[in-house]
Amino acid sequence: MTDAPLLELRDLRVSYRKRAGLGLRTTSFDAVKGATLTIRPGETLGLVGESGSGKSSIANTVLGLIAPAAGTMRFRGTDLAALKARYPSGLRKDIQAVFQDPFSSLNPAMTVEDIVTEPLRVHTNMTRAERRARAVDLLAMVSLSEEHLNRHPHQFSGGQRQRIAIASALALEPKLVVLDEPVSALDVSTQNQIINLLYDRRDALGIAYLLIAHDLALVHHISDRIAVMYLGHIVEEGPADRVYTAPAHPYTRALLDAVPDLDPAQQRARRARRRQLAPQGTQRHAETGCPYSNRCAQVMPRCRSDAPPAYAVPGGGTAHCFLLDPGANGAGHASDRKEPALP
Amino acid sequence: MLRLIVQRVLALVPLLFLVSVLTFSFTSLLPGDPADLIVGQQGTPEQYALVRHRLGLDQPLVERYAHWVEHAARGDLGTSFFNSVKVSDAVMQRLPVTASLTAVAALIAIAVGLAAGIAAALRPGSAVDRIATLGATFGQAIPNFWFGLLLAAIFAVGLRWFPATGFTPISTSVGGWLASVALPAIALGFASSAAIARQVRSAMVGVLQQDYIRAARAQGLSSRRVIFRHALKNALVPVVAVLSFQITVLLGGALIVEQVFAINGLGTLAITAVRQQDIPMIQGIVLVMVAIVVVVQLATDLLYGFLNPKARPS
Numbered sequence: 240m241t242d243a244p245l246l247e248l249r250d251l252r253v254s255y256r257k258r259a260g261l262g263l264r265t266t267s268f269d270a271v272k273g274a275t276l277t278i279r280p281g282e283t284l285g286l287v288g289e290s291g292s293g294k295s296s297i298a299n300t301v302l303g304l305i306a307p308a309a310g311t312m313r314f315r316g317t318d319l320a321a322l323k324a325r326y327p328s329g330l331r332k333d334i335q336a337v338f339q340d341p342f343s344s345l346n347p348a349m350t351v352e353d354i355v356t357e358p359l360r361v362h363t364n365m366t367r368a369e370r371r372a373r374a375v376d377l378l379a380m381v382s383l384s385e386e387h388l389n390r391h392p393h394q395f396s397g398g399q400r401q402r403i404a405i406a407s408a409l410a411l412e413p414k415l416v417v418l419d420e421p422v423s424a425l426d427v428s429t430q431n432q433i434i435n436l437l438y439d440r441r442d443a444l445g446i447a448y449l450l451i452a453h454d455l456a457l458v459h460h461i462s463d464r465i466a467v468m469y470l471g472h473i474v475e476e477g478p479a480d481r482v483y484t485a486p487a488h489p490y491t492r493a494l495l496d497a498v499p500d501l502d503p504a505q506q507r508a509r510r511a512r513r514r515q516l517a518p519q520g521t522q523r524h525a526e527t528g529c530p531y532s533n534r535c536a537q538v539m540p541r542c543r544s545d546a547p548p549a550y551a552v553p554g555g556g557t558a559h560c561f562l563l564d565p566g567a568n569g570a571g572h573a574s575d576r577k578e579p580a581l582p
Numbered sequence: 583m584l585r586l587i588v589q590r591v592l593a594l595v596p597l598l599f600l601v602s603v604l605t606f607s608f609t610s611l612l613p614g615d616p617a618d619l620i621v622g623q624q625g626t627p628e629q630y631a632l633v634r635h636r637l638g639l640d641q642p643l644v645e646r647y648a649h650w651v652e653h654a655a656r657g658d659l660g661t662s663f664f665n666s667v668k669v670s671d672a673v674m675q676r677l678p679v680t681a682s683l684t685a686v687a688a689l690i691a692i693a694v695g696l697a698a699g700i701a702a703a704l705r706p707g708s709a710v711d712r713i714a715t716l717g718a719t720f721g722q723a724i725p726n727f728w729f730g731l732l733l734a735a736i737f738a739v740g741l742r743w744f745p746a747t748g749f750t751p752i753s754t755s756v757g758g759w760l761a762s763v764a765l766p767a768i769a770l771g772f773a774s775s776a777a778i779a780r781q782v783r784s785a786m787v788g789v790l791q792q793d794y795i796r797a798a799r800a801q802g803l804s805s806r807r808v809i810f811r812h813a814l815k816n817a818l819v820p821v822v823a824v825l826s827f828q829i830t831v832l833l834g835g836a837l838i839v840e841q842v843f844a845i846n847g848l849g850t851l852a853i854t855a856v857r858q859q860d861i862p863m864i865q866g867i868v869l870v871m872v873a874i875v876v877v878v879q880l881a882t883d884l885l886y887g888f889l890n891p892k893a894r895p896s
Contacts, residue, residue, distance in 0.1 A: 302800040331802035338800075344793040348815045348889060358801045391891040404797070417800070 244313070245447050246278040246301065246415055251310035251320070253296045270296040272471035272530075273310065280414065283441065283448040285462030285479065287455055287494065292468040294451045298417045301449060302336055315414070332362040335408040339420035341400030345392040351378070351403055352388040358410045377406040381436060398429030402436065409440060418450045422457070434461060455498055459483040464556070467491045470530050477556015487558040489535050529559070537562060586887045590880050597876060602654070605868045606647050609861050615639070616663050616859040637663055650862075654869065660862035662855075669866035672851060677870065679749050680847035684836045686763050687771035688829055694775035699782025700809065703817075706787055714779060721776025726835050730769030730842040737765060747844035766843045770835050774828040781824040785817040792816075819890045826882035830875050 253271035271293040278284045286294050299305045300312065303319065303326050312320040317330060326334075335358070338344040345354055355377055356370040365373065375385045381402035392400055401421065408416055421437065422430040438461065441448060452458050458465055458479070465482040467475040467490065475488040486492045496509040529535070532542040541561055550563035617633040625633075634640045638649070653660060659669035702714035738746035744765050750758035789795065790813055798812045799805075837849030848867055855863035 299796075303802075304796065304799055326802065328802065334800075334802075336797065336800040338793050338797055340793055344797045346794040346798070346812055346816065348891065349812075357798070357803070361801070361803050361807070393892050407797075407801070 244277045245280045247313040248276040249311045252308045254308040274473050278447050281445045283462045285450045285458035285465040288468030293471040298419045332411040333414040335413040336417040337404050337408045337421045340424040355407045381406045397425050415447045472530050475558040481554040487552040488560045490531050590883050601872045609864050659866035662863050663860045669862050676848045676851045680836050684832045686767035687832050690771035691774035695778025698779040702783045703786030718776040718779045721772050727842050733765045749845045766839045770839045781821050785820045789813045789817045829878045
């Protein structure tokens with residue numbers, strides 16, 4: 240993994256403005272509060288977190304649907320965050336997306352051929368016949384055939400629709416595909432087909448995936464590395480196996496404990512750990528210090544006042560938690576060392 | 583698509599039959615007697631009976647209907663009770679006037695409605711949205727005849743940009759036609775443009791929130807392409823239903839606006855016919871109007887099928 244990063248987010252901040260009162264004043268809300276992430280070519284990064292943690296805001300920002308409020312977003316060396324206008328077509332076609340719900344992500348008024356070839360029509364000079372030939376290839380790749388070209392989305396099942404969406408996303412042979420909950424709207428038997436298809440294509444075409452999901456088992460299964468988000472912060476990041484088997488941040492452990500286990504003894508233990516976890520009735524987000532301090536079972540006084548920096552985790556990756564502070568040994572006292580202030 | 587067309591055209595046959603029965607029976611149920619009006623106060627019972635016989639009013643209703651349908655099917659809508667003008671000639675002479683007024687009003691309504699609706703939907707809650715919504719509320723609240731009078735007072739009487747009354751056929755002068763039809767068409771189309779704008783706005787706001795719009799943007803399509811190629815076609819599906827209704831409303835409204843601008847269209851003809859109980863004339867006008875409405879509906883149904891693949895029989 241010595242390649243230059245394909246996508247590099249640094250201190251990325253995403254804000255939404257809301258109209259308040261008569262719509263004359265606006266208030267702003269930070270959905271992403273300084274995220275730093277790296278994806279190398281051909282690598283799959285799983286981004287997990289509960290709803291509202293900012294996962295989809297990161298996805299929308301990478302796709303150029305929202306302009307970031309601050310920070311940089313380098314894709315193949317170009318800072319996309321600094322671009323005032325739309326991405327240049329040359330870069331734009333290298334980032335594509337597959338969304339969650341294939342029943343709403345395909346335009347009902349278009350034929351499969353139109354849907355699959357739309358990116359080619361916009362970003363290439365291919366003729367209609369060339370595009371059609373390419374569409375046939377793409378459909379074959381996702382186990383659909385030429386006869387489906389003139390049909391409309393409503394004539395397909397959920398799994399087939401998602402395969403059409405994937406064919407469309409891969410039409411331009413992108414370098415990076417953002418997968419925003421790509422299987423959570425599908426039934427379990429189709430989920431596997433779609434995952435295998437995504438796997439396959441990654442290995443065949445060397446695509447990097449930014450996989451956004453809330454199902455940690457799925458993310459572990461398909462990702463090279465995992466990043467965990469909590470209320471706009473990336474709290475832990477590292478190799479998929481390490482994060483999944485030896486989570487360093489208490490929030491990651493809580494997320495893993497939320498996954499039901501088939502073994503009743505294991506499940507009881509998980510439930511017990513979960514119960515002692517979140518103090519009821521507290522504000523989810525701490526105003527100062529560690530964002531997780533209000534819900535953390537292992538909270539220390541310094542967690543309430545200081546924001547934890549990124550500490551290296553044995554086995555790879557980093558986590559923002561004072562429990563990992565080698566100087567403090569979990570003693571619960573703020574060290575004199577000046578922490579790099581996180582915004 | 584072809585199947586859809588055949589289906590819809592075949593469905594017209596029973597509809598037109600039903601409408602002919604209804605118009606015929608309704609006009610025959612009108613209180614009063616046209617023979618009375620023709621003979622007048624001083625007429626003798628013999629003269630009265632003669633007039634009734636000549637007009638065929640002494641025949642049973644069913645026979646009169648059969649006779650009328652038989653002729654109507656051949657394009658003969660009968661003769662006016664009062665001035666022996668053929669109904670079809672009278673209608674055909676006035677139809678282009680009303681049709682051009684309605685068509686121009688419909689074009690204005692569609693153009694303004696689409697533009698305002700899309701502009702408002704792109705930035706919900708913005709100043710543009712608020713102005714468009716306010717305008718639409720006014721448009722729907724103001725009666726067309728009053729708005730017509732207002733327009734005539736300002737632009738025809740005050741500024742003298744347009745003629746205040748009358749109609750110039752397009753065959754005489756295109757510019758004159760446009761000038762004579764402009765004010766009445768605006769007066770007529772304004773309320774419809776408001777109704778269309780509201781529908782476009784709400785449909786468009788809904789469609790723009792759909793995932794396939796996000797997907798289209800994520801593929802790097804230009805805003806223009808996303809709005810006009812991906813969003814508009816879907817947003818138009820509910821709009822088309824309103825559109826066909828609005829064209830019917832325009833046709834009815836044209837009859838009133840014609841009075842305001844003293845235009846000799848079908849409206850003037852219809853009002854005179856009703857006053858005189860000129861039954862063949864009323865029937866002829868109603869039948870032609872119904873035929874127009876039915877054709878508009880057919881066009882809308884086909885447009886609906888074109889826009890919405892799910893509505894096509896497969």
